[in-house]
Amino acid sequence: MALRAQRDAGRRSIRQVEHERQRLGRELHTGIGQLLAAIRIQLELIEVKGLHPTAEIADELACIGMLADDALEQVRTVSKGLYLPAWQTMPLDDALLQLWERSGMAQRFTGGVRLGPLPGEPDAETKSLLYRAAQEGLSNVVRHASAHRVDLALNADDDRLTLTVADDGIGFDPAGALARAASACGIGLRAIREQAAGLGGRFRVESGISGTRLELSVPLTC
Numbered sequence: 001m002a003l004r005a006q007r008d009a010g011r012r013s014i015r016q017v018e019h020e021r022q023r024l025g026r027e028l029h030t031g032i033g034q035l036l037a038a039i040r041i042q043l044e045l046i047e048v049k050g051l052h053p054t055a056e057i058a059d060e061l062a063c064i065g066m067l068a069d070d071a072l073e074q075v076r077t078v079s080k081g082l083y084l085p086a087w088q089t090m091p092l093d094d095a096l097l098q099l100w101e102r103s104g105m106a107q108r109f110t111g112g113v114r115l116g117p118l119p120g121e122p123d124a125e126t127k128s129l130l131y132r133a134a135q136e137g138l139s140n141v142v143r144h145a146s147a148h149r150v151d152l153a154l155n156a157d158d159d160r161l162t163l164t165v166a167d168d169g170i171g172f173d174p175a176g177a178l179a180r181a182a183s184a185c186g187i188g189l190r191a192i193r194e195q196a197a198g199l200g201g202r203f204r205v206e207s208g209i210s211g212t213r214l215e216l217s218v219p220l221t222c
Contacts, residue, residue: 036072040065092127093118093154096134100152103138109150109167116155123221129195130154130163130216133203136188137165137214145169145212156220165214172212174205192216 043065046053053061087095093115100106100113122130134152141150147169154163174189189205196203201218 033072033075036068036075039068040072043068087131088124088128091121092130095127095131096152096154099131099134099138103142105138105150105152108142109147111149111151111167114151114153114155116153118154118156118161119159119220122161122218126161126199126218126221129192129199129201129218130161133163133192133196133214133216134165136192140188141165141167141169141212144172147211159220160217161220162215162217164216166211168211171207171209174207174212 043061046061087098090098096115097113106112121127138150138152141147145167147167149168151164151166153166154161156162193203196216196218199218201216203216205215206213
């Protein structure tokens with residue numbers, strides 16, 4: 001009973017994280033995004049009214065317009081990544097393959113994807129955790145590993161799903177990354193570890209001069 005209560009709490013935690021991501025996506029789009037769009041409209045109104053600012057002020061207004069455009073594009077990109085991600089409607093193996101392709105891994109590294117047959121589609125919380133772990137692992141490889149080879153694998157064995165992300169990069173200190181609250185990498189890895197524990201899973205990261213291996217194993221709950 002205690003284990004079941006722990007897993008239920010873990011699923012609620014992951015569900016809350018996904019709901020918060022969607023809420024932030026909506027707020028970025030309807031809040032900050034609309035304010036930036038309004039700034040661009042106001043700048044266009046100044047031009048339409050036929051005002052004649054000095055050359056210096058005209059340059060500054062043009063600069064404001066470009067900054068507003070860049071900020072709006074960034075907000076839209078972040079909002080799109082947070083709000084209603086398409087992968088949630090896809091089977092897990094298809095979602096992971098799409099993540100690999102859109103991350104440009106095949107173009108940057110040797111290695112590949114190995115997705116074993118699954119006995120069934122995992123529940124939404126398990127699927128979300130596995131996808132986020134893969135996303136975090138691949139992102140860290142691109143940003144930090146200086147690797148040549150990267151492999152992503154998902155296997156089912158004895159009613160458990162095991163995801164691995166392995167590279168041949170320069171390695172890092174996993175314990176330090178997990179302990180540093182101010183580190184974006186540490187926050188991501190620590191959240192995965194905590195959520196895995198909440199679902200009755202195991203998460204470990206091994207790293208050294210020969211590369212890094214991230215492994216997440218969770219019970220298969222369909």
